[in-house]
Amino acid sequence: MDKKIIILLVILIAAVAIFAAFELQKDRTVKLSGVEIKNYQGQKLSSVNDFRENSIKGPQFINITNYHLEVTGLVQNPRNYTYDEVLNHTSYEKVVKLDCVEGWDVTILWQGLLVSDLLNEAKPLPNGNTVIFYAYDNYTTSFPISYLNNNQILLAYKMNNVTIPPERGFPFMLVAESKWGYKWIKWVTKIEVSNNSTYKGYWEIRGYSDVGDINQSYLGG
Numbered sequence: 525m526d527k528k529i530i531i532l533l534v535i536l537i538a539a540v541a542i543f544a545a546f547e548l549q550k551d552r553t554v555k556l557s558g559v560e561i562k563n564y565q566g567q568k569l570s571s572v573n574d575f576r577e578n579s580i581k582g583p584q585f586i587n588i589t590n591y592h593l594e595v596t597g598l599v600q601n602p603r604n605y606t607y608d609e610v611l612n613h614t615s616y617e618k619v620v621k622l623d624c625v626e627g628w629d630v631t632i633l634w635q636g637l638l639v640s641d642l643l644n645e646a647k648p649l650p651n652g653n654t655v656i657f658y659a660y661d662n663y664t665t666s667f668p669i670s671y672l673n674n675n676q677i678l679l680a681y682k683m684n685n686v687t688i689p690p691e692r693g694f695p696f697m698l699v700a701e702s703k704w705g706y707k708w709i710k711w712v713t714k715i716e717v718s719n720n721s722t723y724k725g726y727w728e729i730r731g732y733s734d735v736g737d738i739n740q741s742y743l744g745g
């Protein structure tokens with residue numbers, strides 16, 4: 525081979541290596557729009573940065589100007605909310621721990637609205653026994669409607685007092701209290717009332733428990 529070509533190749537490989545090394549050095553810290561709180565009523569909280577990013581398609585960056593949250597399916601009154609319209613509901617907060625099946629957990633102060641308030645506005649039909657959540661990355665998961673109505677389940681827009689960052693599910697993440705992390709759907713775009721009580725979401729179809737209770741194994745069930 526021509527000497528010049530070999531030199532050029534060496535330079536090219538070196539450039540790629542330097543670029544890759546630089547990318548790896550980049551700060552992986554999630555940027556926040558405020559000061560995250562670390563304690564709540566004497567309880568020590570985890571940080572937004574203590575999560576491990578393992579989403580099926582990586583972080584999703586939703587443009588809020590085009591965003592809508594749809595509440596649809598077996599309802600009398602289907603709704604299509606803008607981000608501000610969703611925020612314009614009574615807000616609630618509670619400290620809840622998320623347990624991922626990978627073995628890590630985070631304890632966070634969540635702020636959001638009650639899923640049951642959205643459902644009440646849409647007026648589920650009597651045969652609507654299941655609620656299917658859809659996300660921007662095509663992730664889905666589902667719950668019995670009674671779980672959402674009886675446990676004050678939050679659709680969160682803030683964690684530790686700051687707006688949920690894109691990496692963690694902006695604009696909305698479901699706080700699926702007492703359920704494994706894979707039921708805590710991020711980047712929620714649609715809430716569908718259904719009569720399909722055996723619906724299986726993204727991980728459920730791949731063998732994870734549909735009930736997904738943290739006091740039971742996530743495999744089978």
Ligand SMILES: Nc1nc2c(c(=O)[nH]1)N[C@H]1C(S)=C(S)[C@@H](COP(=O)(O)O)O[C@H]1N2
Nearest residue numbers: 575576577578579580624659663705708710
């Ligand atoms: N839309 C969407 N929501 C999702 C996921 C995902 O891949 N896509 N991953 C789930 C899993 S497995 C966990 S543990 C939690 C927290 O994930 P994170 O640490 O990647 O934020 O989000 C859940 N919600």
Ligand SMILES: [Mo]
Nearest residue numbers: 624625705706
């Ligand atoms: Mo997870």
